[in-house]
Amino acid sequence: MQSEKQYIELYEQCREMIKGHANDVMNSCRDAAFEDFKRLGFPTKKVERYKYTDISALFKPNYGLNINRLDIPVDPYEAFRCDVPNLSTSLYFVINDSFHNKVLPKKELPEGVIVDSLNKVATEQPELVAKYYGKIAKSNEDGITALNTMLAQDGLFIYVPKGVVIDKAIQIINILRSDVDLMVNRRVLIVAEERAEIKLLFCDHAADDRNFLATQVIEAYVGDNASLDLYCLEETHAKNVRVSNVFISQQANSRVNHNVITLHNGTTRNRTDLVFEGEGAECNLCGCVIADKNQHVDNNTLIDHKVGHCQSNELYKYVLDDDAVGAFAGKVLVRHGAQKTTSQETNQNLCATKTARMFTQPMLEIYADDVKCAHGSTVGQLNDAALFYMQQRGISLKEAKLLLEFAFINEVIDKMQLEPLRDRLHYLVEKRFRGELSKCEGCKLCK
DSSP: OHHHHHHHHHHHHHHHHHHHHHHHHHHHHHHHHHHHHHOOOSSOTSSGGGTSSSSSHHHHHOOOOOOOOOOOOHHHHOOOOOOTTTTTEEEEEEETTEEOOOOOOSSSTTOOEEEEHHHHHHHHOOHHHHHTTTTTSSSOOOOOOHHHHHHHEEEEEEEOOTTBBBSSSEEEEEEOSSSSSSEEEEEEEEOOOOOEEEEEEEEEEESSSSSSEEEEEEEEOOOOTEEEEEEEEEOTTTTTTEEEEEEEEEETTOEEEEEEEEHHHHHHHHEEEEEETTTOOEEEEEEEEEETTOOEEEEEEEEEESSSOOOOEEEEEOOOOOOOOOEEEEEEEETOOOOTTTEEEEEEESSSSSSSEEEEEEEEEEEEEEEEEEEEEEOOOOOOOHHHHHHHHHHHHHHHHHHHHHHHHHHHTTOOHHHHHHHHHHHHHHHHTTTOOOOOOOSSOOO
16 A cells, blocks of 8 residues: 555545645545545455556656646747647647646637536536536546546636537647656546537647656546537656546436557556446547557557437457557446347557567356447567568558558547548557657647
Protein backbone atom coordinates (compact mmCIF):
# COMPACT_ATOMS: atom_id res chain seq x y z
CA MET A 1 0.00 0.00 0.00
CA GLN A 2 3.04 2.28 -0.34
CA SER A 3 1.75 3.97 -3.51
CA GLU A 4 -1.67 4.53 -1.95
CA LYS A 5 -0.24 5.92 1.30
CA GLN A 6 0.95 9.22 -0.15
CA TYR A 7 -2.47 9.96 -1.66
CA ILE A 8 -4.32 8.99 1.51
CA GLU A 9 -2.08 11.29 3.57
CA LEU A 10 -2.41 14.05 0.97
CA TYR A 11 -6.20 13.99 1.13
CA GLU A 12 -6.30 13.86 4.92
CA GLN A 13 -3.97 16.87 5.14
CA CYS A 14 -5.48 18.92 2.31
CA ARG A 15 -9.15 17.90 2.45
CA GLU A 16 -10.47 21.39 3.27
CA MET A 17 -8.26 23.08 0.70
CA ILE A 18 -9.41 20.68 -2.02
CA LYS A 19 -13.05 21.27 -1.13
CA GLY A 20 -12.56 25.02 -0.82
CA HIS A 21 -11.53 25.33 -4.46
CA ALA A 22 -14.32 23.10 -5.79
CA ASN A 23 -18.12 23.07 -5.48
CA ASP A 24 -20.83 21.39 -3.43
CA VAL A 25 -21.74 18.89 -6.17
CA MET A 26 -18.22 17.50 -6.56
CA ASN A 27 -17.59 17.75 -2.81
CA SER A 28 -20.70 15.71 -2.05
CA CYS A 29 -19.04 12.64 -3.58
CA ARG A 30 -15.52 13.34 -2.37
CA ASP A 31 -15.39 11.82 1.11
CA ALA A 32 -17.19 8.65 0.00
CA ALA A 33 -14.71 8.30 -2.87
CA PHE A 34 -11.85 8.70 -0.37
CA GLU A 35 -13.24 5.86 1.72
CA ASP A 36 -13.61 3.77 -1.43
CA PHE A 37 -9.99 4.46 -2.38
CA LYS A 38 -8.74 3.49 1.07
CA ARG A 39 -10.67 0.22 0.74
CA LEU A 40 -9.84 -0.57 -2.88
CA GLY A 41 -6.39 0.94 -3.33
CA PHE A 42 -4.77 0.80 -6.74
CA PRO A 43 -5.78 -2.25 -8.77
CA THR A 44 -3.03 -4.85 -9.01
CA LYS A 45 -2.23 -7.18 -11.88
CA LYS A 46 -4.29 -9.80 -10.06
CA VAL A 47 -7.39 -7.80 -10.97
CA GLU A 48 -8.56 -9.16 -14.31
CA ARG A 49 -9.12 -5.79 -15.97
CA TYR A 50 -5.68 -4.48 -14.96
CA LYS A 51 -3.51 -7.54 -15.59
CA TYR A 52 -1.42 -5.92 -18.34
CA THR A 53 -0.44 -2.64 -16.63
CA ASP A 54 1.28 -2.09 -13.26
CA ILE A 55 -0.88 0.76 -11.98
CA SER A 56 0.85 1.09 -8.59
CA ALA A 57 4.20 1.67 -10.27
CA LEU A 58 2.72 4.51 -12.34
CA PHE A 59 1.49 6.35 -9.24
CA LYS A 60 4.52 5.67 -7.05
CA PRO A 61 6.66 8.72 -8.07
CA ASN A 62 6.12 11.95 -6.17
CA TYR A 63 4.24 14.38 -8.42
CA GLY A 64 3.21 17.92 -7.64
CA LEU A 65 -0.49 18.85 -7.57
CA ASN A 66 -2.03 22.26 -8.09
CA ILE A 67 -4.49 21.90 -5.21
CA ASN A 68 -4.43 25.62 -4.42
CA ARG A 69 -5.47 26.38 -8.03
CA LEU A 70 -2.54 28.66 -8.85
CA ASP A 71 -2.80 30.23 -12.27
CA ILE A 72 -0.41 28.62 -14.76
CA PRO A 73 0.58 31.18 -17.39
CA VAL A 74 -0.05 30.04 -20.95
CA ASP A 75 -1.82 31.54 -23.93
CA PRO A 76 -3.02 28.46 -25.81
CA TYR A 77 -4.29 30.50 -28.75
CA GLU A 78 -0.77 31.82 -29.24
CA ALA A 79 0.98 28.52 -28.53
CA PHE A 80 -1.32 26.15 -30.36
CA ARG A 81 -1.51 25.90 -34.13
CA CYS A 82 -2.49 22.24 -34.58
CA ASP A 83 -6.26 22.46 -34.97
CA VAL A 84 -7.78 20.73 -37.96
CA PRO A 85 -8.99 23.36 -40.48
CA ASN A 86 -12.75 23.63 -41.02
CA LEU A 87 -13.48 21.01 -38.38
CA SER A 88 -14.75 22.84 -35.31
CA THR A 89 -17.58 25.20 -34.74
CA SER A 90 -15.48 26.39 -31.80
CA LEU A 91 -12.10 25.59 -30.31
CA TYR A 92 -11.80 25.28 -26.53
CA PHE A 93 -8.83 24.62 -24.28
CA VAL A 94 -8.35 22.84 -20.98
CA ILE A 95 -5.03 23.66 -19.29
CA ASN A 96 -4.12 20.67 -17.11
CA ASP A 97 -7.53 20.28 -15.45
CA SER A 98 -8.84 23.86 -15.73
CA PHE A 99 -11.14 25.18 -18.43
CA HIS A 100 -9.47 28.15 -20.16
CA ASN A 101 -12.03 30.97 -20.04
CA LYS A 102 -9.84 34.03 -20.59
CA VAL A 103 -10.32 34.07 -24.35
CA LEU A 104 -13.33 32.18 -25.71
CA PRO A 105 -14.38 31.54 -29.33
CA LYS A 106 -16.42 34.29 -30.90
CA LYS A 107 -18.84 31.97 -32.66
CA GLU A 108 -21.82 31.17 -30.46
CA LEU A 109 -23.19 27.70 -29.99
CA PRO A 110 -26.93 26.95 -30.35
CA GLU A 111 -29.15 28.22 -27.57
CA GLY A 112 -28.98 26.16 -24.42
CA VAL A 113 -25.71 24.39 -25.29
CA ILE A 114 -23.04 24.59 -22.58
CA VAL A 115 -19.30 24.09 -23.03
CA ASP A 116 -17.71 25.43 -19.87
CA SER A 117 -15.83 24.79 -16.66
CA LEU A 118 -17.34 21.95 -14.67
CA ASN A 119 -16.59 23.83 -11.44
CA LYS A 120 -18.27 26.99 -12.69
CA VAL A 121 -21.45 25.32 -13.97
CA ALA A 122 -21.74 23.15 -10.84
CA THR A 123 -21.54 26.33 -8.76
CA GLU A 124 -24.04 28.32 -10.83
CA GLN A 125 -26.42 25.48 -11.79
CA PRO A 126 -25.86 22.77 -9.19
CA GLU A 127 -29.16 20.99 -9.87
CA LEU A 128 -28.20 20.40 -13.53
CA VAL A 129 -24.77 18.92 -12.78
CA ALA A 130 -25.90 16.97 -9.72
CA LYS A 131 -28.43 15.09 -11.86
CA TYR A 132 -25.60 13.39 -13.78
CA TYR A 133 -22.30 13.80 -11.91
CA GLY A 134 -20.96 10.57 -10.41
CA LYS A 135 -24.00 8.58 -11.51
CA ILE A 136 -22.28 6.54 -14.25
CA ALA A 137 -18.70 6.43 -12.92
CA LYS A 138 -18.93 4.47 -9.67
CA SER A 139 -16.10 5.16 -7.23
CA ASN A 140 -16.98 2.10 -5.16
CA GLU A 141 -16.10 -0.22 -8.05
CA ASP A 142 -12.72 1.08 -9.23
CA GLY A 143 -9.72 2.56 -7.39
CA ILE A 144 -8.71 4.89 -10.24
CA THR A 145 -12.21 6.34 -10.49
CA ALA A 146 -12.24 6.76 -6.70
CA LEU A 147 -8.89 8.58 -6.74
CA ASN A 148 -10.03 10.93 -9.49
CA THR A 149 -13.34 11.62 -7.74
CA MET A 150 -11.65 12.48 -4.43
CA LEU A 151 -9.02 14.79 -6.00
CA ALA A 152 -10.67 16.38 -9.07
CA GLN A 153 -11.51 20.06 -8.60
CA ASP A 154 -12.44 21.11 -12.13
CA GLY A 155 -12.73 19.90 -15.67
CA LEU A 156 -15.22 20.25 -18.48
CA PHE A 157 -19.00 20.22 -18.69
CA ILE A 158 -20.71 19.75 -22.06
CA TYR A 159 -24.49 19.89 -22.24
CA VAL A 160 -26.76 19.64 -25.29
CA PRO A 161 -30.46 20.13 -24.48
CA LYS A 162 -33.36 18.16 -25.90
CA GLY A 163 -33.68 18.23 -29.68
CA VAL A 164 -30.60 20.39 -30.35
CA VAL A 165 -28.34 19.27 -33.20
CA ILE A 166 -24.79 20.64 -33.47
CA ASP A 167 -23.76 20.10 -37.08
CA LYS A 168 -20.00 20.56 -36.87
CA ALA A 169 -17.62 19.08 -34.35
CA ILE A 170 -16.42 20.86 -31.24
CA GLN A 171 -12.71 20.51 -30.57
CA ILE A 172 -11.29 20.39 -27.04
CA ILE A 173 -7.52 20.72 -26.63
CA ASN A 174 -6.13 19.31 -23.37
CA ILE A 175 -2.73 20.88 -22.72
CA LEU A 176 -0.40 19.66 -19.99
CA ARG A 177 1.68 22.61 -18.81
CA SER A 178 4.07 22.81 -15.84
CA ASP A 179 7.57 23.81 -14.78
CA VAL A 180 7.74 20.82 -12.40
CA ASP A 181 6.60 17.19 -12.54
CA LEU A 182 2.83 17.35 -12.22
CA MET A 183 -0.20 15.17 -11.55
CA VAL A 184 -3.46 16.27 -13.13
CA ASN A 185 -6.93 14.97 -12.24
CA ARG A 186 -9.40 16.00 -14.92
CA ARG A 187 -13.15 15.38 -14.87
CA VAL A 188 -15.41 15.55 -17.92
CA LEU A 189 -19.21 15.34 -17.92
CA ILE A 190 -21.06 15.07 -21.25
CA VAL A 191 -24.85 15.16 -21.45
CA ALA A 192 -26.77 14.76 -24.71
CA GLU A 193 -30.46 14.82 -23.94
CA GLU A 194 -33.26 13.28 -26.00
CA ARG A 195 -32.77 13.72 -29.78
CA ALA A 196 -29.62 15.78 -29.25
CA GLU A 197 -26.60 15.33 -31.53
CA ILE A 198 -22.99 16.33 -30.92
CA LYS A 199 -19.54 15.51 -32.28
CA LEU A 200 -16.52 16.00 -30.00
CA LEU A 201 -12.80 15.78 -30.64
CA PHE A 202 -10.46 15.69 -27.63
CA CYS A 203 -6.77 16.22 -28.38
CA ASP A 204 -4.14 15.60 -25.67
CA HIS A 205 -0.82 17.47 -25.88
CA ALA A 206 2.06 18.17 -23.51
CA ALA A 207 3.61 21.63 -23.68
CA ASP A 208 6.65 21.00 -21.47
CA ASP A 209 9.36 18.38 -21.20
CA ARG A 210 8.30 17.28 -17.71
CA ASN A 211 6.97 14.08 -16.17
CA PHE A 212 3.17 14.25 -16.27
CA LEU A 213 0.61 11.91 -14.73
CA ALA A 214 -2.93 12.58 -15.94
CA THR A 215 -6.01 10.81 -14.62
CA GLN A 216 -9.21 11.48 -16.48
CA VAL A 217 -12.77 10.32 -15.88
CA ILE A 218 -15.33 10.98 -18.61
CA GLU A 219 -19.02 10.39 -17.95
CA ALA A 220 -21.25 10.53 -21.02
CA TYR A 221 -25.04 10.30 -20.85
CA VAL A 222 -26.71 9.77 -24.25
CA GLY A 223 -30.48 10.16 -24.12
CA ASP A 224 -33.27 8.56 -26.17
CA ASN A 225 -32.66 8.93 -29.93
CA ALA A 226 -29.56 11.04 -29.21
CA SER A 227 -26.20 10.80 -30.98
CA LEU A 228 -22.66 11.23 -29.66
CA ASP A 229 -19.44 11.03 -31.66
CA LEU A 230 -16.46 11.10 -29.28
CA TYR A 231 -12.94 11.10 -30.72
CA CYS A 232 -9.92 11.03 -28.37
CA LEU A 233 -6.49 11.69 -29.91
CA GLU A 234 -3.33 11.41 -27.80
CA GLU A 235 -0.17 13.03 -29.09
CA THR A 236 1.98 13.74 -26.04
CA HIS A 237 5.53 12.53 -25.30
CA ALA A 238 7.52 9.70 -23.73
CA LYS A 239 7.40 11.19 -20.20
CA ASN A 240 3.62 11.28 -20.10
CA VAL A 241 1.46 8.79 -18.18
CA ARG A 242 -2.24 8.84 -19.04
CA VAL A 243 -4.90 6.85 -17.16
CA SER A 244 -8.31 7.50 -18.66
CA ASN A 245 -11.67 5.95 -17.72
CA VAL A 246 -14.63 6.58 -20.03
CA PHE A 247 -18.14 5.63 -18.88
CA ILE A 248 -21.02 5.83 -21.39
CA SER A 249 -24.71 5.26 -20.73
CA GLN A 250 -26.92 4.80 -23.81
CA GLN A 251 -30.69 5.13 -23.72
CA ALA A 252 -33.19 3.74 -26.24
CA ASN A 253 -32.43 4.18 -29.96
CA SER A 254 -29.30 6.22 -29.26
CA ARG A 255 -26.07 6.05 -31.27
CA VAL A 256 -22.47 6.35 -30.10
CA ASN A 257 -19.23 6.38 -32.07
CA HIS A 258 -16.20 6.33 -29.78
CA ASN A 259 -12.72 6.38 -31.30
CA VAL A 260 -9.41 6.29 -29.41
CA ILE A 261 -6.25 7.16 -31.33
CA THR A 262 -2.80 6.90 -29.73
CA LEU A 263 -0.11 8.38 -31.96
CA HIS A 264 2.58 9.31 -29.45
CA ASN A 265 2.78 8.66 -25.72
CA GLY A 266 4.74 7.25 -22.82
CA THR A 267 2.41 4.94 -20.90
CA THR A 268 -1.31 4.91 -21.64
CA ARG A 269 -4.11 2.99 -19.98
CA ASN A 270 -7.56 3.56 -21.47
CA ARG A 271 -10.70 2.00 -20.04
CA THR A 272 -14.10 2.23 -21.73
CA ASP A 273 -17.32 0.98 -20.10
CA LEU A 274 -20.46 1.29 -22.21
CA VAL A 275 -23.92 0.21 -21.03
CA PHE A 276 -27.06 -0.17 -23.15
CA GLU A 277 -29.92 0.99 -20.93
CA GLY A 278 -32.59 1.14 -23.65
CA GLU A 279 -33.48 -1.02 -26.65
CA GLY A 280 -32.61 -0.15 -30.23
CA ALA A 281 -29.29 1.50 -29.42
CA GLU A 282 -26.05 1.11 -31.40
CA CYS A 283 -22.40 1.72 -30.60
CA ASN A 284 -19.17 1.61 -32.58
CA LEU A 285 -15.91 1.47 -30.62
CA CYS A 286 -12.73 1.87 -32.64
CA GLY A 287 -9.11 2.31 -31.70
CA CYS A 288 -5.76 2.58 -33.43
CA VAL A 289 -2.36 2.53 -31.75
CA ILE A 290 1.07 3.28 -33.13
CA ALA A 291 3.84 2.65 -30.61
CA ASP A 292 7.59 2.19 -30.70
CA LYS A 293 10.66 2.47 -28.46
CA ASN A 294 9.46 1.54 -24.92
CA GLN A 295 5.94 2.90 -25.17
CA HIS A 296 3.08 1.03 -23.49
CA VAL A 297 -0.58 1.22 -24.57
CA ASP A 298 -3.33 -0.75 -22.81
CA ASN A 299 -6.96 -0.52 -23.97
CA ASN A 300 -9.63 -2.26 -21.91
CA THR A 301 -13.30 -2.21 -22.92
CA LEU A 302 -16.60 -3.52 -21.58
CA ILE A 303 -19.82 -3.38 -23.59
CA ASP A 304 -22.80 -4.30 -21.41
CA HIS A 305 -25.92 -5.37 -23.30
CA LYS A 306 -28.40 -5.01 -20.44
CA VAL A 307 -31.38 -4.96 -22.80
CA GLY A 308 -32.22 -6.56 -26.13
CA HIS A 309 -32.32 -5.31 -29.72
CA CYS A 310 -29.00 -3.44 -29.48
CA GLN A 311 -25.96 -3.59 -31.74
CA SER A 312 -22.27 -3.18 -30.87
CA ASN A 313 -19.26 -3.14 -33.18
CA GLU A 314 -15.66 -3.01 -31.99
CA LEU A 315 -12.42 -2.74 -33.99
CA TYR A 316 -8.98 -2.07 -32.46
CA LYS A 317 -5.71 -2.20 -34.40
CA TYR A 318 -2.13 -1.88 -33.12
CA VAL A 319 1.18 -1.41 -34.91
CA LEU A 320 4.09 -2.00 -32.52
CA ASP A 321 7.77 -1.40 -33.26
CA ASP A 322 11.05 -1.66 -31.30
CA ASP A 323 10.31 -2.76 -27.68
CA ALA A 324 6.78 -1.35 -27.48
CA VAL A 325 4.12 -3.21 -25.51
CA GLY A 326 0.45 -3.26 -26.45
CA ALA A 327 -2.54 -4.78 -24.69
CA PHE A 328 -6.19 -5.12 -25.61
CA ALA A 329 -8.86 -6.77 -23.47
CA GLY A 330 -12.43 -6.39 -24.64
CA LYS A 331 -15.48 -8.00 -23.07
CA VAL A 332 -18.99 -8.09 -24.48
CA LEU A 333 -21.57 -9.02 -21.85
CA VAL A 334 -25.03 -10.09 -23.02
CA ARG A 335 -27.34 -10.34 -20.03
CA HIS A 336 -30.40 -12.51 -19.43
CA GLY A 337 -33.29 -11.30 -21.58
CA ALA A 338 -31.11 -9.26 -23.97
CA GLN A 339 -32.47 -11.10 -27.02
CA LYS A 340 -31.83 -10.00 -30.61
CA THR A 341 -28.40 -8.68 -29.63
CA THR A 342 -25.87 -8.24 -32.43
CA SER A 343 -22.19 -7.85 -31.61
CA GLN A 344 -18.88 -8.05 -33.47
CA GLU A 345 -15.52 -7.60 -31.71
CA THR A 346 -12.22 -7.58 -33.63
CA ASN A 347 -8.65 -6.93 -32.54
CA GLN A 348 -5.84 -7.08 -35.12
CA ASN A 349 -2.20 -6.42 -34.32
CA LEU A 350 1.06 -6.04 -36.18
CA CYS A 351 4.43 -6.50 -34.48
CA ALA A 352 7.10 -4.99 -36.71
CA THR A 353 9.98 -6.40 -34.63
CA LYS A 354 10.63 -9.60 -32.70
CA THR A 355 10.96 -7.62 -29.46
CA ALA A 356 7.56 -5.91 -29.64
CA ARG A 357 4.92 -7.54 -27.44
CA MET A 358 1.14 -7.70 -27.81
CA PHE A 359 -1.36 -9.12 -25.31
CA THR A 360 -4.87 -9.65 -26.61
CA GLN A 361 -7.97 -11.01 -24.88
CA PRO A 362 -11.33 -10.64 -26.66
CA MET A 363 -14.17 -12.08 -24.60
CA LEU A 364 -17.87 -12.92 -24.96
CA GLU A 365 -20.14 -13.66 -22.01
CA ILE A 366 -23.63 -14.52 -23.19
CA TYR A 367 -26.74 -15.36 -21.15
CA ALA A 368 -29.34 -15.04 -23.95
CA ASP A 369 -30.04 -17.57 -26.70
CA ASP A 370 -31.29 -15.44 -29.62
CA VAL A 371 -28.16 -13.42 -30.45
CA LYS A 372 -25.57 -12.95 -33.19
CA CYS A 373 -22.19 -12.43 -31.56
CA ALA A 374 -18.65 -13.01 -32.79
CA HIS A 375 -15.15 -12.07 -31.72
CA GLY A 376 -11.59 -12.65 -32.82
CA SER A 377 -8.03 -11.44 -32.68
CA THR A 378 -4.81 -11.80 -34.67
CA VAL A 379 -1.17 -11.02 -33.96
CA GLY A 380 1.30 -11.16 -36.82
CA GLN A 381 4.24 -9.61 -38.60
CA LEU A 382 4.64 -7.97 -41.98
CA ASN A 383 4.08 -10.30 -44.92
CA ASP A 384 7.47 -11.33 -46.32
CA ALA A 385 5.99 -12.17 -49.72
CA ALA A 386 4.39 -8.73 -50.00
CA LEU A 387 7.65 -7.05 -48.98
CA PHE A 388 9.58 -9.08 -51.59
CA TYR A 389 6.99 -8.31 -54.27
CA MET A 390 7.24 -4.57 -53.63
CA GLN A 391 11.05 -4.58 -53.59
CA GLN A 392 11.03 -6.39 -56.93
CA ARG A 393 9.24 -3.34 -58.31
CA GLY A 394 11.80 -0.83 -57.11
CA ILE A 395 10.33 0.08 -53.72
CA SER A 396 12.89 0.18 -50.91
CA LEU A 397 12.45 -2.16 -47.94
CA LYS A 398 11.86 0.79 -45.58
CA GLU A 399 9.21 2.32 -47.84
CA ALA A 400 7.57 -1.06 -48.41
CA LYS A 401 7.23 -1.60 -44.64
CA LEU A 402 5.75 1.87 -44.25
CA LEU A 403 3.18 1.30 -46.98
CA LEU A 404 2.06 -2.02 -45.49
CA GLU A 405 1.79 -0.56 -41.99
CA PHE A 406 -0.11 2.44 -43.30
CA ALA A 407 -2.57 0.24 -45.20
CA PHE A 408 -3.07 -1.93 -42.10
CA ILE A 409 -4.03 0.96 -39.80
CA ASN A 410 -6.15 2.80 -42.39
CA GLU A 411 -9.17 0.54 -41.86
CA VAL A 412 -9.76 2.16 -38.47
CA ILE A 413 -9.19 5.71 -39.71
CA ASP A 414 -11.54 5.26 -42.66
CA LYS A 415 -14.40 4.34 -40.29
CA MET A 416 -14.33 7.81 -38.72
CA GLN A 417 -17.26 9.99 -39.65
CA LEU A 418 -15.42 13.35 -39.66
CA GLU A 419 -13.85 13.79 -43.08
CA PRO A 420 -11.40 16.57 -42.08
CA LEU A 421 -10.23 14.44 -39.15
CA ARG A 422 -9.75 11.42 -41.43
CA ASP A 423 -7.64 13.46 -43.82
CA ARG A 424 -5.60 14.92 -40.98
CA LEU A 425 -4.98 11.51 -39.42
CA HIS A 426 -3.81 10.05 -42.73
CA TYR A 427 -1.16 12.78 -42.78
CA LEU A 428 -0.19 12.37 -39.10
CA VAL A 429 -0.03 8.58 -39.29
CA GLU A 430 2.28 8.70 -42.29
CA LYS A 431 4.59 11.13 -40.47
CA ARG A 432 4.49 8.92 -37.39
CA PHE A 433 5.52 5.83 -39.35
CA ARG A 434 8.39 7.80 -40.88
CA GLY A 435 9.72 8.44 -37.37
CA GLU A 436 8.80 12.12 -37.31
CA LEU A 437 7.13 13.82 -34.37
CA SER A 438 3.61 14.80 -35.31
CA LYS A 439 4.14 18.52 -35.07
CA CYS A 440 2.37 21.06 -37.20
CA GLU A 441 4.15 23.97 -38.70
CA GLY A 442 3.96 26.98 -36.41
CA CYS A 443 3.07 25.01 -33.28
CA LYS A 444 5.04 25.97 -30.17
CA LEU A 445 3.94 22.91 -28.24
CA CYS A 446 5.57 19.48 -28.59
CA LYS A 447 8.99 20.95 -29.46
